[in-house]
Amino acid sequence: MSQTPVLALRGIFKRFGAVQVLSGVDLEVHAGEVVALVGDNGAGKSTLVKTIAGVHPIDEGRIEWEGRPVGISRPQDSQSLGVATVYQDLALCDNLDVVANLFLGRELKKGGVLDEVAMEKRAKDLLSTLSIRIPSVRIPVAALSGGQRQVVAIARALVGDPKIVILDEPTAALGVEQTAQVLDLVERLREQGLGTILISHNMADVKAVADTVAVLRLGRNNGTFPVATTTHEEIIAAITGATDNAVTRRKARTTEATQ
Amino acid sequence: MSTTPEATGQAPVPEPRTPDTAAPAAGAVPAVDPRLLVREKGFKGYAEEFVRRLRSGEIGSLPVVVGLIVIGVVFQLLTGNFITSYNLDQITLYATGPGIMAVGIVFVLLLGEIDLAVGSVAGLAGSVWGVFATDLPDSVAILLGIFSGALLGAFHGVVFAKIGVPAFVVTLAGFLGWAGLQTWVMGERSTIPTPIGSFVGDLTKYYFSDVAAAYGLAVVVVAAFYLAQALDSGRRKAAGLPYRPQSEMLLRTGVLAVLVLVAAYGFNQEKGLPLSLVIFLAILLVTDFVLRRTTYGRQVFAVGGGIEAARRAGINVDWIRISVFTISGTLGAVGGLFLASATGGADRSLGGGNQLMMCIAAAVIGGTSLFGGRGKVWSALLGILVLQSIVQGLNQLNLQSNAIQYMITGAVLLIAVIIDSVSRRTQKSAGRA
Numbered sequence: 001m002s003q004t005p006v007l008a009l010r011g012i013f014k015r016f017g018a019v020q021v022l023s024g025v026d027l028e029v030h031a032g033e034v035v036a037l038v039g040d041n042g043a044g045k046s047t048l049v050k051t052i053a054g055v056h057p058i059d060e061g062r063i064e065w066e067g068r069p070v071g072i073s074r075p076q077d078s079q080s081l082g083v084a085t086v087y088q089d090l091a092l093c094d095n096l097d098v099v100a101n102l103f104l105g106r107e108l109k110k111g112g113v114l115d116e117v118a119m120e121k122r123a124k125d126l127l128s129t130l131s132i133r134i135p136s137v138r139i140p141v142a143a144l145s146g147g148q149r150q151v152v153a154i155a156r157a158l159v160g161d162p163k164i165v166i167l168d169e170p171t172a173a174l175g176v177e178q179t180a181q182v183l184d185l186v187e188r189l190r191e192q193g194l195g196t197i198l199i200s201h202n203m204a205d206v207k208a209v210a211d212t213v214a215v216l217r218l219g220r221n222n223g224t225f226p227v228a229t230t231t232h233e234e235i236i237a238a239i240t241g242a243t244d245n246a247v248t249r250r251k252a253r254t255t256e257a258t259q
Numbered sequence: 260m261s262t263t264p265e266a267t268g269q270a271p272v273p274e275p276r277t278p279d280t281a282a283p284a285a286g287a288v289p290a291v292d293p294r295l296l297v298r299e300k301g302f303k304g305y306a307e308e309f310v311r312r313l314r315s316g317e318i319g320s321l322p323v324v325v326g327l328i329v330i331g332v333v334f335q336l337l338t339g340n341f342i343t344s345y346n347l348d349q350i351t352l353y354a355t356g357p358g359i360m361a362v363g364i365v366f367v368l369l370l371g372e373i374d375l376a377v378g379s380v381a382g383l384a385g386s387v388w389g390v391f392a393t394d395l396p397d398s399v400a401i402l403l404g405i406f407s408g409a410l411l412g413a414f415h416g417v418v419f420a421k422i423g424v425p426a427f428v429v430t431l432a433g434f435l436g437w438a439g440l441q442t443w444v445m446g447e448r449s450t451i452p453t454p455i456g457s458f459v460g461d462l463t464k465y466y467f468s469d470v471a472a473a474y475g476l477a478v479v480v481v482a483a484f485y486l487a488q489a490l491d492s493g494r495r496k497a498a499g500l501p502y503r504p505q506s507e508m509l510l511r512t513g514v515l516a517v518l519v520l521v522a523a524y525g526f527n528q529e530k531g532l533p534l535s536l537v538i539f540l541a542i543l544l545v546t547d548f549v550l551r552r553t554t555y556g557r558q559v560f561a562v563g564g565g566i567e568a569a570r571r572a573g574i575n576v577d578w579i580r581i582s583v584f585t586i587s588g589t590l591g592a593v594g595g596l597f598l599a600s601a602t603g604g605a606d607r608s609l610g611g612g613n614q615l616m617m618c619i620a621a622a623v624i625g626g627t628s629l630f631g632g633r634g635k636v637w638s639a640l641l642g643i644l645v646l647q648s649i650v651q652g653l654n655q656l657n658l659q660s661n662a663i664q665y666m667i668t669g670a671v672l673l674i675a676v677i678i679d680s681v682s683r684r685t686q687k688s689a690g691r692a
Binding site for chain 2: 076087089090091092093094095096100101104105106107109112113114117118120121124142
């Protein structure tokens with residue numbers, strides 16, 4: 001794992017009207033690291049992710065990209081840095097085929113005309129490097145199952161060669177088999193050296209693929225744990241606040257210091 | 260595959276692919292899933308693929324082709340001389356105006372919206388041209404007429420996209436409002452005859468009487484059709500992608516060749532190749548290219564398939580909406596000039612009556628979905644052929660009264676929408692919509 005995180009958030013504050021949604025949140029994502037972002041509903045996970053994606057500009061704090069401070073105020077800023085976000089509602093066009101969906105908004109062209117052959121070839125290459133299997137890249141997305149749509153949505157995020165991929169509850173609506181496929185895919189993202197932020201409520205998924213778990217509670221950091229040495233119960237305790245005391249806070253500090 | 264060109268709309272000619280409606284339980288082993296259907300080579304493969312597509316509700320242009328055959332047979336039996344070159348010429352004469360308007364409707368339907376004002380816009384454009392044609396040069400009057408249509412279309416688009424008024428309501432207001440404006444523009448006159456020597460008169464009256472024109476165009480079209488496929492197929496083969504086999508290309512080209520050569524022969528039996536048909540085909544080719552081969556066309560389909568997805572992909576949804584309504588208004592105005600040409604000049608009632616319904620019905624009958632995101636411009640051609648054939652047949656049976664024509668047009672539209680709805684439902688249950 002590299003020393004300088006690809007993306008680092010330092011002391012992020014975000015307020016919506018009277019609600020202080022994020023208070024001094026820190027988060028670091030390294031290349032080839034899967035960071036699971038967990039917390040109860042209303043903990044601020046989605047808001048934090050949206051500040052990275054440029055949907056909600058931050059009020060206070062610093063965003064560092066490969067060590068340099070950057071400003072993200074629009075979705076385009078985030079995309080041009082190399083952040084790709086897969087939202088929970090996948091936002092695919094049902095009537096378009098897989099290739100068209102993958103390249104929607106950044107079609108390959110030759111002499112001003114869509115280059116279908118090049119797009120189809122790149123789509124096939126991309127899907128095969130991710131070991132994604134789809135009946136055909138030329139069938140409408142409507143014909144795909146939920147798991148296949150999820151992997152297409154993730155593959156779509158990768159078309160722009162991002163460095164950080166944000167997955168918002170990628171397995172929430174999936175069956176056992178499809179969940180396994182998506183988790184496989186997350187592991188392949190790590191193998192390719194991408195940093196991944198995974199939002200999930202499912203502790204089994206988190207334990208299965210994440211390297212680090214960052215817990216948010218009521219808009220604040222409530223501990224960052226290495227998955228390998230942390231038990232299920234410790235994470236749950238951090239999410240619910242059952243151990244929100246001096247001991248855990250100290251532990252969180254020491255874990256951060258050792259990284 | 261809704262965007263696949265099937266210009267002929269005749270043969271079951273899908274490209275080779277391996278579709279399946281079931282979700283393959285993919286492990287990490289990159290091997291071919293045994294449940295995927297791979298089409299067999301040869302004609303047995305085509306037939307199987309065709310039946311499978313029908314079952315899953317992908318009927319495409321099949322209903323309209325069947326409809327055309329039924330209409331031809333029924334009227335031939337009733338009148339004894341329906342399938343004649345004279346009728347071919349007459350149908351073309353009156354089909355081009357509404358057909359061009361229907362192309363604009365296809366664009367709007369692809370967004371999942373509707374343009375109820377296209378008839379009134381056509382009428383207004385006709386009257387704008389008529390009023391100015393008496394004083395100004397012909398070309399200026401024509402441009403003013405077309406520009407008025409573009410302007411009104413853009414107005415519909417802006418009110419719809421920027422203010423958020425449903426397109427249905429905006430264009431319904433336009434339907435009434437522009438018809439009123441048309442009467443106002445015409446003033447005291449109820450008709451303005453086409454000035455002698457005006458290009459608008461030529462639109463439906465000029466024929467390339469040389470036999471070589473019709474046959475030449477037919478040969479060029481067939482050759483271009485084959486060449487485009489062969490080039491595409493070659494590139495796909497070189498890139499290691501599935502490609503259309505030679506047999507399939509020849510089959511498609513053969514079907515098209517028979518159709519266009521028979522049509523060319525028919526036109527040559529009468530006055531020759533009509534200019535109106537050449538313009539209509541040019542408009543179809545250009546719009547088809549724009550929709551299938553350019554980023555803009557892709558964006559139109561994307562907005563029709565999912566607004567949120569389109570927006571997240573960075574597509575300017577408002578701009579797409581405004582531009583599509585502008586295209587619809589512009590093509591409506593062009594169609595209006597053809598209507599004026601066919602009826603002998605600008606008229607207070609031009610574009611009124613069942614003209615609007617004919618255009619919308621043509622687009623839907625031809626296979627463009629009312630629900631957005633699926634369709635092609637060729638459906639305008641096929642649909643208007645069906646409708647105008649019915650009108651021509653009824654005329655021959657001396658049933659010219661609006662009563663019968665309205666009822667039949669209404670029934671055909673309803674049948675088309677029912678087919679659209681049922682096919683959509685079948686596609687859903689087959690996991691394809």
